[in-house]
Amino acid sequence: MNIALIQSYIELGDPAGNRKRIFDLMEKAVGANPKPDIIVLPEMWNTGYALDRIHELADQDGRETKDSLSAFAREHQVQIVGGSVAEKIGERIYNTMYIFNRQGNQVASYSKMHLFRLMDEEKHLHAGDQAVTFELEEGLKAGASICYDIRFPELARGLALAGAKVLFVPAEWPHPRLNHWRTLLTARAIENQMYVVACNRVGVSGDTSFFGHSMIIDPWGEIVAEGGEEEAIITGNLDSSLTDNVRQRIPVFEDRRPNLYIYK
Numbered sequence: 001m002n003i004a005l006i007q008s009y010i011e012l013g014d015p016a017g018n019r020k021r022i023f024d025l026m027e028k029a030v031g032a033n034p035k036p037d038i039i040v041l042p043e044m045w046n047t048g049y050a051l052d053r054i055h056e057l058a059d060q061d062g063r064e065t066k067d068s069l070s071a072f073a074r075e076h077q078v079q080i081v082g083g084s085v086a087e088k089i090g091e092r093i094y095n096t097m098y099i100f101n102r103q104g105n106q107v108a109s110y111s112k113m114h115l116f117r118l119m120d121e122e123k124h125l126h127a128g129d130q131a132v133t134f135e136l137e138e139g140l141k142a143g144a145s146i147c148y149d150i151r152f153p154e155l156a157r158g159l160a161l162a163g164a165k166v167l168f169v170p171a172e173w174p175h176p177r178l179n180h181w182r183t184l185l186t187a188r189a190i191e192n193q194m195y196v197v198a199c200n201r202v203g204v205s206g207d208t209s210f211f212g213h214s215m216i217i218d219p220w221g222e223i224v225a226e227g228g229e230e231e232a233i234i235t236g237n238l239d240s241s242l243t244d245n246v247r248q249r250i251p252v253f254e255d256r257r258p259n260l261y262i263y264k
């Protein structure tokens with residue numbers, strides 16, 4: 001499966017401008033040869049972290065985002081892991097990912113469950129309360145996570161135990177924590193023997209600088225593709241048989257001793 005990561009710049013508090021930018025980049029991605037089977041977007045791509053105005057800027061019920069991503073997926077016959085957007089449900093704002101198949105049908109959604117205090121998320125957003133797996137083509141099971149979620153290995157392990165062979169991680173992860181980003185993503189891939197597909201934004205927003213370095217890491221922990229710090233479409237290939245291969249070679253899931261892991 002060919003994957004294209006849309007490592008874009010995001011303008012603070014400009015949903016219309018950001019939508020145009022993201023869709024222009026997606027058009028470019030589907031025009032490439034080979035055409036991607038899956039497009040992945042970054043976190044909060046509609047508004048960025050304009051949290052002080054998030055109630056007026058968030059997408060009501062995610063309607064505009066869902067309609068436009070669905071139409072794009074159907075028109076271009078491509079699966080979309082839609083990063084995340086600020087979504088307004090009633091009076092609550094969530095940081096939510098939508099996933100679409102090639103027919104344009106929404107197959108799942110996931111709201112970020114760990115809110116990141118360093119960026120004030122907990123003051124403005126509601127946390128999701130459900131872990132989510134979903135099925136890509138060829139029966140390939142994937143798990144959803146968003147940015148800060150990767151600091152919680154229990155989430156990725158739970159998704160792997162539920163059958164996920166790929167973990168998607170849209171992000172807005174800034175300097176100076178590139179070392180954390182690369183190490184945590186690689187650790188999640190190695191310990192769960194799964195692909196990690198992470199799409200980070202680039203550019204400066206206020207006094208925060210986002211470094212990109214979107215990456216695809218295979219179940220052996222090797223980096224298959226990695227972006228730099230500029231806006232770009234990063235592409236790479238995912239071979240689902242590699243997950244089974246690595247899991248047979250080092251049978252971590254058979255060797256687990258979960259009943260011994262609780263401190264008394």
Ligand SMILES: NC(=O)CCC(=O)C(=O)O
Pocket residue numbers: 043116119146147148149151171172173174177180
């Ligand atoms: N948007 C986020 O969740 C950022 C997480 C982050 O930067 C971290 O260090 O964790």
